[in-house]
Amino acid sequence: xxxxxxxxxxxxxxxxxxxxxxxxxxxxxxxxxxxxxxxxxxxxxxxxxxxxxxxxxxxxxxxxxxxxxxxxxxxxxxxxxxxxxxxxxxxxxxxxxxxxxxxxxxxxxxxxxxxxxxxxxxxxxxxxxxxxxxxxxxxxxxxxxxxxxxxxxxxxxxxxxxxxxxxxxxxxxxxxxxxxxxxxxxxxxxxxxxxxxxxxxxxxxxxxxxxxxxxxxxxxxxxxxxxxxxxxxxxxxxxxxxxxxxxxxxxxxxxxxxxxxxx
Amino acid sequence: xxxxxxxxxxxxxxxxxxxxxxxxxxxxxxxxxxxxxxxxxxxxxxxxxxxxxxxxxxxxxxxxxxxxxxxxxxxxxxxxxxxxxxxxxxxxxxxxxxxxxxxxxxxxxxxxxxxxxxxxxxxxxxxxxxxxxxxxxxxxxxxxxxxxxxxxxxxxxxxxxxxxxxxxxxxxxxxxxxxxxxxxxxxxxxxxxxxxxxxxxxxxxxxxxxxxxxxxxxxxxxxxxxxxxxxxxxxxxxxxxxxxxxxxxxxxxxxxxxxxxxxxxxxxxxxxxxxxxxxxxxxxxxxxxxxxxxxxxxxxxxxxxxxxxxxxxxxxxxxxxxxxxxxxxxxxxxxxxxxxxxxxxxxxxxxxxxxxxxxxxxxxxxxxxxxxxxxxxxxxxxxxxxxxxxx
Numbered sequence: 001x002x003x004x005x006x007x008x009x010x011x012x013x014x015x016x017x018x019x020x021x022x023x024x025x026x027x028x029x030x031x032x033x034x035x036x037x038x039x040x041x042x043x044x045x046x047x048x049x050x051x052x053x054x055x056x057x058x059x060x061x062x063x064x065x066x067x068x069x070x071x072x073x074x075x076x077x078x079x080x081x082x083x084x085x086x087x088x089x090x091x092x093x094x095x096x097x098x099x100x101x102x103x104x105x106x107x108x109x110x111x112x113x114x115x116x117x118x119x120x121x122x123x124x125x126x127x128x129x130x131x132x133x134x135x136x137x138x139x140x141x142x143x144x145x146x147x148x149x150x151x152x153x154x155x156x157x158x159x160x161x162x163x164x165x166x167x168x169x170x171x172x173x174x175x176x177x178x179x180x181x182x183x184x185x186x187x188x189x190x191x192x193x194x195x196x197x198x199x200x201x202x203x204x205x206x207x208x209x210x211x212x213x214x215x216x217x218x219x220x221x222x223x224x225x226x227x228x229x230x231x232x233x234x235x236x237x238x239x240x241x242x243x244x245x246x247x248x249x250x251x252x253x254x255x256x257x258x259x260x261x262x263x
Numbered sequence: 264x265x266x267x268x269x270x271x272x273x274x275x276x277x278x279x280x281x282x283x284x285x286x287x288x289x290x291x292x293x294x295x296x297x298x299x300x301x302x303x304x305x306x307x308x309x310x311x312x313x314x315x316x317x318x319x320x321x322x323x324x325x326x327x328x329x330x331x332x333x334x335x336x337x338x339x340x341x342x343x344x345x346x347x348x349x350x351x352x353x354x355x356x357x358x359x360x361x362x363x364x365x366x367x368x369x370x371x372x373x374x375x376x377x378x379x380x381x382x383x384x385x386x387x388x389x390x391x392x393x394x395x396x397x398x399x400x401x402x403x404x405x406x407x408x409x410x411x412x413x414x415x416x417x418x419x420x421x422x423x424x425x426x427x428x429x430x431x432x433x434x435x436x437x438x439x440x441x442x443x444x445x446x447x448x449x450x451x452x453x454x455x456x457x458x459x460x461x462x463x464x465x466x467x468x469x470x471x472x473x474x475x476x477x478x479x480x481x482x483x484x485x486x487x488x489x490x491x492x493x494x495x496x497x498x499x500x501x502x503x504x505x506x507x508x509x510x511x512x513x514x515x516x517x518x519x520x521x522x523x524x525x526x527x528x529x530x531x532x533x534x535x536x537x538x539x540x541x542x543x544x545x546x547x548x549x550x551x552x553x554x555x556x557x558x559x560x561x562x563x564x565x566x567x568x569x570x571x572x573x574x575x576x577x578x579x580x581x582x583x584x585x586x587x588x589x590x591x592x593x594x595x596x597x598x599x600x601x602x603x604x605x606x607x608x609x610x611x612x613x614x615x616x617x618x619x620x621x622x623x624x625x626x627x628x629x630x631x632x633x634x635x636x637x638x639x640x641x642x643x644x645x646x647x648x649x650x651x652x653x654x
Contacts, residue, residue, distance in 0.1 A: 027339045028338070141329060141331030142330070218333050244341055246342050246345065250296060250341070
């Protein structure tokens with residue numbers, strides 16, 4: 001299996017520089033990093049990729065079984081590291097990818113030796129005193145929303161997504177051409193993401209970690225950022241002025257500055 | 264005078280523009296980059312029941328969305344807006360002032376900061392209750408269809424598996440292997456079957472092909488496999504077993520016919536094997552000698568399940584160490600590739616090339632070549648059984 005093609009791996013930046021892996025979350029693909037990654041190319045060898053099932057990865061490599069837990073996604077990260085023989089890398093993970101990075105760094109701290117966790121949440125669903133921000137019913141509602149929004153995509157986009165570009169007339173329709181995805185895979189990724197609970201893994205992180213917490217993040221409220229900070233030994237927390245869940249898109253300068261200050 | 268006219272026109276124009284905005288046939292919302300609502304039109308207020316002062320400067324677009332849609336907004340649409348400056352036909356539910364929900368479609372554009380105003384998101388809102396209801400029905404219909412399809416495929420696969428034994432029995436002094444590959448994608452039950460079982464004085468092999476596919480063919484295939492196993496003991500000649508199968512098929516009044524080969528292998532006191540077989544409309548077995556000579560075993564007989572009286576013959580051959588016997592369905596020889604049929608010649612060449620392998624190796628090689636000849640999508644089911652007498 002060609003991992004570079006499977007995960008649509010793109011390497012740029014300084015050859016021989018310290019590797020820096022940018023990893024996207026649920027809902028999008030590596031284009032999430034287009035305003036941030038270039039700022040590190042002078043010093044680092046930047047590695048961007050799509051998880052199997054997202055962006056321009058090879059959908060045929062998707063297996064519902066493997067990707068039913070975040071461990072399957074962590075394996076994607078480690079596969080990419082092994083393929084490119086990366087060691088001592090900085091791993092920058094957004095949203096659910098922050099937890100995927102935590103899992104990968106616990107397994108192979110030699111390969112991922114620094115974690116930048118952008119808008120992380122170890123568990124989205126409330127549990128006793130723990131406030132994740134959502135209930136189980138909310139997550140089912142999300143899956144319904146995905147269904148409503150993929151209705152048009154499934155028939156029109158599927159051929160394009162599946163790599164049959166023999167219908168170029170569809171190009172006009174593809175206004176949402178970034179972050180495109182197969183509807184069934186998106187639903188499963190939603191469940192895997194929002195039903196996971198990685199609170200117990202945070203204490204096992206043995207590498208330096210930075211948590212970037214936005215203000216007004218509907219997905220990862222401030223108390224979640226503080227929770228992650230307390231749970232990862234020796235971690236640093238930066239509270240950002242940026243609002244929303246995607247500071248890498250809405251406030252790239254602030255995001256870049258926070259990461260550079262930490263590194 | 265002229266100047267005042269201009270001013271009047273401008274005033275009127277402004278009024279028209281304001282009416283166009285406020286009473287447009289769709290709701291308008293403008294928000295800051297962070298989603299805070301800064302402008303809203305009357306149509307939008309009427310649609311949702313809010314007062315202007317409830318929304319402007321106090322509510323973010325997220326707060327108007329149901330929870331699932333809010334996650335979708337953050338994970339999908341906010342990124343898309345940042346990456347491509349516009350999204351179209353986003354289906355969400357808005358939460359109204361009275362707690363009810365209204366299904367809408369949103370179009371949004373990101374307007375970059377200018378000299379006179381900061382970055383804004385302009386959102387058009389169209390109520391879509393009827394359309395969304397219809398879409399939901401479509402979605403449910405599709406989900407039901409997918410579920411039925413999944414069940415049908417699973418049923419086909421399970422049923423098919425019952426037509427071939429999970430593993431062939433171990434036969435002392437003889438190496439045997441069976442292989443099966445459904446046509447195309449394998450989502451329909453085919454009519455091929457094979458079986459091997461112990462009989463009073465040796466071993467019996469049955470391999471056949473029921474005409475057609477699908478449920479009707481499956482019923483006949485199942486019947487055939489069990490009829491052969493349960494053949495009466497009073498006359499155990501292969502031709503008698505097939506004649507009995509013919510009677511069973513006619514009695515069942517099925518309109519399907521089948522072709523089959525039935526063989527028995529006996530081992531004598533000096534450990535030599537003797538093979539007796541009968542063909543019911545089926546192609547002969549292929550015999551490959553140690554020296555590499557290829558010959559056919561069997562005398563043509565009548566197809567089963569059509570006529571009351573059938574003509575069936577028993578043919579007996581002695582097998583020597585190193586001999587290979589191959590039974591197959593017409594999916595092999597009649598496998599259709601771009602250049603015509605797979606044919607007996609290609610089959611002979613494939614078997615000769617594989618003859619030093621064990622029975623499973625020979626069956627595998629033949630199967631691989633037939634499937635590859637048809638570019639991986641065989642036009643018919645393929646069943647192969649190979650016997651080899653080790654040297």
